[in-house]
Amino acid sequence: MTRIRFNAFDMNCVVHQSPGLWRHPEDHSRDYTDLRYWTDLAQLLETGYFDGLFLADVLGLYDLYGASPDAALRAAAQVPVNDPLPLVSAMAAVTDNLGFGLTTGTAFEHPFPFARRISTLDHLTDGRLGWNVVTGYLPSAAENTQSRGQLDTFEHDARYDHADEYLEVLYKLWEGSWDQDAVLADPVSGVYTDPAKVRPINHAGTHYTVPGIHVSEPSPQRTPVIFQAGASSRGSTFAADHAEAVFVAAPTKEALASTVRTLTAKLADAGRSREDVVVYALLTVITDATEDAAHAKAAEYRSYIDHEGALTLMSGWMGVDFSSFDLDDPVVGIESNAIQSAVAAFQRSAGEEGREWTVRELAEETGVHATPGDV
Ligand SMILES: Cc1cc2nc3c(=O)[nH]c(=O)nc-3n(C[C@H](O)[C@H](O)[C@H](O)COP(=O)(O)O)c2cc1C
Structure with a gap:
């Protein structure tokens, strides 16, 4: 069990x-x-x-x-x-x-x-x-x-x-x-x-x-x-x-x-x-009476995300200054002395899991960890 x-x-x-x-x-x-x-x-x-x-x-x-x-x-x-x-x-x-x-x-x-x-x-x-x-x-x-x-x-x-x-x-x-x-x-x-x-x-x-x-x-x-x-x-x-x-x-x-x-x-x-x-x-669990209500709540929470604040945290975790990136830039080519597992997890080659992360997605993920579908 x-x-x-x-x-x-x-x-x-x-x-x-x-x-x-x-x-x-x-x-x-x-x-x-x-x-x-x-x-x-x-x-x-x-x-x-x-x-x-x-x-x-x-x-x-x-x-x-x-x-x-x-x-x-x-x-x-x-x-x-x-x-x-x-x-x-x-x-x-x-x-x-x-x-x-x-x-x-x-x-x-x-x-x-x-x-x-x-x-x-x-x-x-x-x-x-x-x-x-x-x-x-x-x-x-x-x-x-x-x-x-x-x-x-x-x-x-x-x-x-x-x-x-x-x-x-x-x-x-x-x-x-x-x-x-x-x-x-x-x-x-x-x-x-x-x-x-x-x-x-x-x-x-x-x-x-x-x-x-x-x-x-x-x-x-x-x-x-x-x-x-x-x-x-x-x-x-x-x-x-x-x-x-x-x-x-x-x-x-x-x-x-x-x-x-x-x-x-x-x-x-x-x-x-x-x-x-x-x-x-680590999981962010968002619950409500129905699945639709939970999704609506997650969307409402996301509307409060402070993108700059999220990238400020992510810059510390990944050891890179995201203020010099555009929100639509891909997250590639980062080497750092900070949390190496975070760098590895968010930096994928295009073929792996079908896509690269963009800086905007990184900010959204940090803002409310629950990814759509996992809500
Ligand atoms: C879920 C989680 C929580 C963590 N909490 C803290 C923390 O509170 N304070 C801290 O200094 N580091 C924290 N870390 C960072 C780790 O202690 C460690 O420095 C980091 O994972 C880098 O290790 P790595 O380079 O071996 O992957 C946390 C990491 C994870 C994954």
Whole structure:
């Protein structure tokens, strides 16, 4: 029996996906700064038997379009954006079963304080935490957070090599530092933690030196559920090594099948099987009482698409400035250091699937992901 699992997909900002839709009269995304917006959403999802809420995040700006952040700011394209982490404890307090998939990047924060923040949330959610490990594809995030001399870690495959070590440090802190019975909390002897059962991790690697102990006591899961979304060859290898759930955004069923085939092969290389990993496919589902009504609703949503905002996001994802393209230009000849799977998925030779994408179609796809016929 195949179980279908549902993860909602959101971000602590106005325009996560679907630029322009914030202008729809029934849209509430501007309330993202209000905690109740998130606690209501968490309760709604739990009532609807969702497995989890996946929270995307970026620390950088979508400033490739027009070589400036102006278009992103105008469209609210993932800016302004707030930290997703504080939302999780509030949502955990009003739910019992909902899981949380929290996104944070490996390139922007030292693993030692990050390990503690994740342990804290795993305690507070009683083990309902997942972590979406991202390496970051927006150059401005790296530019604003890294010390001089570190920017060489921003090359696509090198970002994953760096992330491998980041996880190595975290696994050592979460799994290796504290014995399960280290906390005695014994009022008679007055010993809270037995020092003999807590070990320094002595990590000395290429990027990090972390000699000490983890400062949090073991949380319910120790290591949270690891999500991953990399679909390039190097990204799939990383996912096969670490992930329990893989998140795939593919514009067609064929592209999705091809990504899953690659992942399955990489899992076999890593000594794991396809069943060891849950694959989540990105879908925008539009429902209504009848099929015609659903199509009408999709068309109405599409009428709100902000094409410039959509291309601003797509420029960041594909690592190319679409402001220099005409809307009817074909999407060809793009090489980039950003999301290589996105570049590959949207850039097809004319024979494949019968057509090339145009820049306009790319904007429409980003505006409302559901393609006609899938609605
Ligand atoms: C569905 C999906 C969601 C993603 N969410 C985020 C995110 O929230 N933050 C982020 O920095 N990257 C996100 N990414 C990008 C991935 O983490 C990764 O950088 C990207 O897929 C590039 O990997 P690749 O070059 O190996 O394909 C997402 C990717 C996909 C497919």
